[in-house]
Amino acid sequence: LLGVILLKKNSKLNKSIKEVGEREIISLIQKNLSPMPKITIPFGDDVSAFELDKKKLAVIKTDMLTSKTDIPNEMSLWQAARKAIVMNVSDFASKGVKPSAAIVSLGLPNTFSLKNVKEIACGLNAGAREYDTYIIGGDIGETSDLIIAVSLFGTSMKKGIMQRKGANIGDIVAVTGQFGKTAAGLKILINEINVLPKLRKPLVSSVCFPKARLQEGLALRASKSVTSSIDSSDGLAWSLFELSRSNKLGFLINKIPIADEVREFAESNGLDPFELAFYGGEEYELVITLKSESLEKTQKNLEKNGSKLIPIGKVIKEQKMFAIINGKKEIIESRGWEHFKNIG
Amino acid sequence: LLGVILLKKNSKLNKSIKEVGEREIISLIQKNLSPMPKITIPFGDDVSAFELDKKKLAVIKTDMLTSKTDIPNEMSLWQAARKAIVMNVSDFASKGVKPSAAIVSLGLPNTFSLKNVKEIACGLNAGAREYDTYIIGGDIGETSDLIIAVSLFGTSMKKGIMQRKGANIGDIVAVTGQFGKTAAGLKILINEINVLPKLRKPLVSSVCFPKARLQEGLALRASKSVTSSIDSSDGLAWSLFELSRSNKLGFLINKIPIADEVREFAESNGLDPFELAFYGGEEYELVITLKSESLEKTQKNLEKNGSKLIPIGKVIKEQKMFAIINGKKEIIESRGWEHFKNIG
Numbered sequence: 001l002l003g004v005i006l007l008k009k010n011s012k013l014n015k016s017i018k019e020v021g022e023r024e025i026i027s028l029i030q031k032n033l034s035p036m037p038k039i040t041i042p043f044g045d046d047v048s049a050f051e052l053d054k055k056k057l058a059v060i061k062t063d064m065l066t067s068k069t070d071i072p073n074e075m076s077l078w079q080a081a082r083k084a085i086v087m088n089v090s091d092f093a094s095k096g097v098k099p100s101a102a103i104v105s106l107g108l109p110n111t112f113s114l115k116n117v118k119e120i121a122c123g124l125n126a127g128a129r130e131y132d133t134y135i136i137g138g139d140i141g142e143t144s145d146l147i148i149a150v151s152l153f154g155t156s157m158k159k160g161i162m163q164r165k166g167a168n169i170g171d172i173v174a175v176t177g178q179f180g181k182t183a184a185g186l187k188i189l190i191n192e193i194n195v196l197p198k199l200r201k202p203l204v205s206s207v208c209f210p211k212a213r214l215q216e217g218l219a220l221r222a223s224k225s226v227t228s229s230i231d232s233s234d235g236l237a238w239s240l241f242e243l244s245r246s247n248k249l250g251f252l253i254n255k256i257p258i259a260d261e262v263r264e265f266a267e268s269n270g271l272d273p274f275e276l277a278f279y280g281g282e283e284y285e286l287v288i289t290l291k292s293e294s295l296e297k298t299q300k301n302l303e304k305n306g307s308k309l310i311p312i313g314k315v316i317k318e319q320k321m322f323a324i325i326n327g328k329k330e331i332i333e334s335r336g337w338e339h340f341k342n343i344g
Numbered sequence: 345l346l347g348v349i350l351l352k353k354n355s356k357l358n359k360s361i362k363e364v365g366e367r368e369i370i371s372l373i374q375k376n377l378s379p380m381p382k383i384t385i386p387f388g389d390d391v392s393a394f395e396l397d398k399k400k401l402a403v404i405k406t407d408m409l410t411s412k413t414d415i416p417n418e419m420s421l422w423q424a425a426r427k428a429i430v431m432n433v434s435d436f437a438s439k440g441v442k443p444s445a446a447i448v449s450l451g452l453p454n455t456f457s458l459k460n461v462k463e464i465a466c467g468l469n470a471g472a473r474e475y476d477t478y479i480i481g482g483d484i485g486e487t488s489d490l491i492i493a494v495s496l497f498g499t500s501m502k503k504g505i506m507q508r509k510g511a512n513i514g515d516i517v518a519v520t521g522q523f524g525k526t527a528a529g530l531k532i533l534i535n536e537i538n539v540l541p542k543l544r545k546p547l548v549s550s551v552c553f554p555k556a557r558l559q560e561g562l563a564l565r566a567s568k569s570v571t572s573s574i575d576s577s578d579g580l581a582w583s584l585f586e587l588s589r590s591n592k593l594g595f596l597i598n599k600i601p602i603a604d605e606v607r608e609f610a611e612s613n614g615l616d617p618f619e620l621a622f623y624g625g626e627e628y629e630l631v632i633t634l635k636s637e638s639l640e641k642t643q644k645n646l647e648k649n650g651s652k653l654i655p656i657g658k659v660i661k662e663q664k665m666f667a668i669i670n671g672k673k674e675i676i677e678s679r680g681w682e683h684f685k686n687i688g
Contacts, residue, residue, distance in 0.1 A: 013459040017452060025452070025461055025484055032465035036445065036478035048481035050445060052396070052499065060497055064449035066485045101380065101394060105408035105449070105493035108361060108369070115357040117369055121376035134380035137392035140369055141410045144488035149449035151495035153404055155396065 044246075045164050046091040046231055052155065059097045059154045059161075063088045067146035072189040072207065077116055077146075078123035079208045084148035085127025087233060090212040090284040094231040095163070096221025097156040098214070102128055104138040107147030120148070131214050162221055162229035164246040167289040171227050171315040173251055174295070176216045176286045176308060179236050180262030180273060181206035183280025193269060202261050206283070213286045216307045220286065223301055225294030232285045237278040239287040240321055241334045247289075253313035253323040253332070274325055278332065289315055388590075389508050390435035390575055396499065403441045403498045403505075407432045411490035416533040416551065421460055421490075422467035423552045428492035429471025431577060434556040434628040438575040439507070440565025441500040442558070446472055448482040451491030464492070475558050506565055506573035508590040511633040515571050515659040517595055518639070520560045520630045520652060523580050524606030524617060525550035527624025537613060546605050550627070557630045560651045564630065567645055569638030576629045581622040583631040584665055585678045591633075597657035597667040597676070618669055622676065633659055 017025055030043050040057055041049035049057040065071065065084040075083075085102060092099045104124060108117065128135050133152070185207035187193055188200060195203070213231075220226050228247060232239045240251055258277045266273035290298060292314075299309045313323075321332040361369055374387050384401055385393035391405040409415065409428040419427075429446060436443045448468060452461065472479050477496075529551035531537055532544060539547070557575075564570050572591060576583045584595055602621045610617035634642060636658075643653045657667075665676040 029465040062447040062449045063483045103406040105406045121373040125377045139407045149493035
């Protein structure tokens with residue numbers, strides 16, 4: 001029997017990473033790492049954090065952009081480099097933490113010119129300065145693909161840091177913006193779909209010039225009303241399922257915030273706007289839960305600075321996800337963008 | 345005239361990165377980044393550091409290993425992953441700072457199996473635990489080469505952190521071990537040179553299982569006698585030239601610490617042992633300067649824990665590097681391992 005078990009285990013390890021997808025790979029890696037004792041935010045949240053002293057946390061995060069999967073042809077090197085910063089800042093934003101400094105490991109194909117390198121440096125710097133942070137170190141190496149691995153560092157008071165866990169039944173689910181634009185934009189770029197310029201511009205721009213909701217994240221944390229928080233870099237559905245898993249609770253989504261351009265794009269191309277809004281990715285809105293009695297006050301606070309907080313549903317006891325689509329309550333499937341698995 | 349200048353500048357930017365080498369690329373990147381105000385250790389040292397408060401520093405570093413240039417065929421994935429940690433720890437060691445936590449961006453070719461991934465995770469963990477640190481976060485993505493981009497984080501008292509700058513005329517130059525083994529080991533692995541097993545083993549092991557001198561770095565800092573410090577990951581000559589540049593001073597090296605195995609390997613293969621010791625790389629000894637009156641006491645302190653501190657020369661006013669080779673004073677050229685330039 002032991003032989004059979006070992007054989008099974010080994011045959012599983014012989015599987016190609018293409019067969020299993022990102023989450024199973026990450027889970028295997030985590031299983032083989034010794035956990036840091038008394039860590040405040042371990043694996044499985046948007047950032048990692050540990051105590052600097054009794055009140056203060058060190059917060060760190062790394063997220064890598066690779067030309068093999070993450071950079072559509074139309075995206076410039078400047079945009080790609082800026083985006084590599086933005087996607088890390090978005091994770092800090094979702095915890096309500098201001099980043100202090102970034103370091104960058106850059107893998108460069110040897111066909112690159114100095115001009116290409118300058119464009120990348122300028123894009124990195126633009127991204128960092130946009131969120132009032134600095135790039136203070138890095139490394140370069142030779143690689144087949146362009147690789148931009150950014151690590152972000154910041155400090156935070158332990159008290160009030162927003163985590164994925166903490167939602168309660170009856171809390172409101174809310175988001176900082178509308179969804180579906182990057183999914184539509186990626187379809188335009190990858191499938192070379194022709195659309196009118198007035199649609200093309202905002203949809204492609206959401207892919208090539210994304211923005212992190214740092215101001216919103218800091219304001220949400222200051223409101224003290226948020227019970228759980230995540231960014232939506234792997235899609236709205238994925239973010240909701242992550243919050244659901246972390247909290248062992250479910251959601252009833254009654255109003256899906258789909259951008260007008262997305263509805264128009266979907267209609268003229270025979271696509272499902274809900275699909276675009278739910279299962280997109282590379283979108284950097286924050287998805288939070290908050291106490292229902294604090295919604296109005298928190299919304300007003302965010303609006304003061306030109307930001308939005310859109311309620312989209314509520315937290316329910318049953319660990320499932322439902323959405324009201326065209327007046328009908330439907331169950332939402334657990335899927336979203338996953339590296340490796342989504343590729344050929 | 346302005347036209348000519350602009351033309352010249354542009355033609356320089358049109359150059360391929362292969363033509364210019366790592367240092368010029370890094371310098372171009374730095375020129376295009378906004379410097380963080382009041383940073384304690386900016387670009388150009390082994391780590392970056394900025395103030396957490398008046399007494400304490402945040403110390404960060406990223407160093408990337410790529411299969412395209414950094415992983416010889418004989419090196420296992422476990423060894424490569426462990427080495428990716430070790431090379432970052434070495435930079436912390438050279439500043440006398442203990443790392444607290446690491447995060448890793450991992451680029452995986454889609455031909456990898458879960459077994460390959462497990463081996464990498466175990467290697468990363470082994471490297472981290474060897475130096476009493478933990479891997480607390482990371483990211484994975486699909487890449488053509490294997491990419492292991494490690495970022496290391498730690499805190500340090502501001503007082504006493506060892507930097508590249510600080511050497512004085514008359515200081516002793518000292519190192520924590522002998523040189524040349526990795527240069528010899530890499531020749532064995534890359535040029536497939538046949539050698540006796542008793543030579544092969546230690547030389548190849550220095551490449552595949554390097555060690556960071558963290559214990560030595562912490563003890564050296566505690567000794568309060570060190571005036572400047574660097575690790576030797578780009579070769580002994582390169583490290584000395586970096587210290588020379590940072591301090592605007594020179595060195596007279598009177599005793600080059602070459603490992604016995606390196607002398608033997610060089611002799612039987614018609615190679616120059618000084619070349620192997622000076623212009624190697626991927627070696628993780630510390631190269632420091634210290635007050636001459638403190639040498640003996642510092643040596644004794646290090647020997648208590650089984651470590652070594654070998655004096656190899658002294659700091660001179662003239663910003664040049666001389667070495668006594670076979671009884672003759674020779675001038676040493678400024679060169680060492682450089683990515684991109686050294687490749688076809």
